[in-house]
Amino acid sequence: MKDCVFCNIGKEEIIIKTKYCVVIPDKYPVSKGHVLVVPKKHYKKITQIPDKELFDIIKTIKLMEKRMLKKLKSEGIDLRQNYRPFIPESRLRKEHIHFHLIPRSFNDLVYKKKGNVERKEISEKEKKWLIGLLG
């Protein structure tokens, strides 16, 4: 799709790529190391994804969690995928399905701010660091 950010991911953004999906840093991370697992095709919800692509995605989630626990030293990880077609398109709601992997720790900002974390745009430096670390 021409106007979809997740259909037009630049090579320099990619942490890893598999047959059916890519992993990229979240542009507005909830916590340090927040990544997205994104199918290459423009699906809107899990029910639209063919089984073999879904297997590839869940294996990629497993692989990324392994790396996040080991290389990022994440104490915990939240997996989230929100299908909310009723929300107007915005920077926080993309139609193209994506799976969040969010590093969590005791007393992190998500707890401190009761979920209302201010999501600042990731810096180029941090993005490169994350791609190097997890790629």
Place this chain on the structure above:
Amino acid sequence: MKDCVFCNIGKEEIIIKTKYCVVIPDKYPVSKGHVLVVPKKHYKKITQIPDKELFDIIKTIKLMEKRMLKKLKSEGIDLRQNYRPFIPESRLRKEHIHFHLIPRSFNDLVYKKKGNVERKEISEKEKKWLIGLLG
């Protein structure tokens, strides 16, 4: 595990059962129709689940989302799986991994209460209704 609620799920709680997982109503639903997809074995995190069991789980999530969209008329669905080993065990943190499927809609309580929804125990009547509807 003897003391684990998810290792000891009663037959009368089960919505559907596959080779490697079961689906049950959440005991303290965030919204009406909130269910859990739970592997039969006592894993703590995604990285511990063998691929073939993980495929079964993601296919079951896909199947349940289909039913929730059709039979529950969910406008949206959130998928969540939280690995937070640093939190003390409580009614809201179970060690045995489980995947939440939470029906969402415009102006639901999660939005109104900014995530701080009071989670009341599901009634027997509502549990039976949900098992009948999605089973």
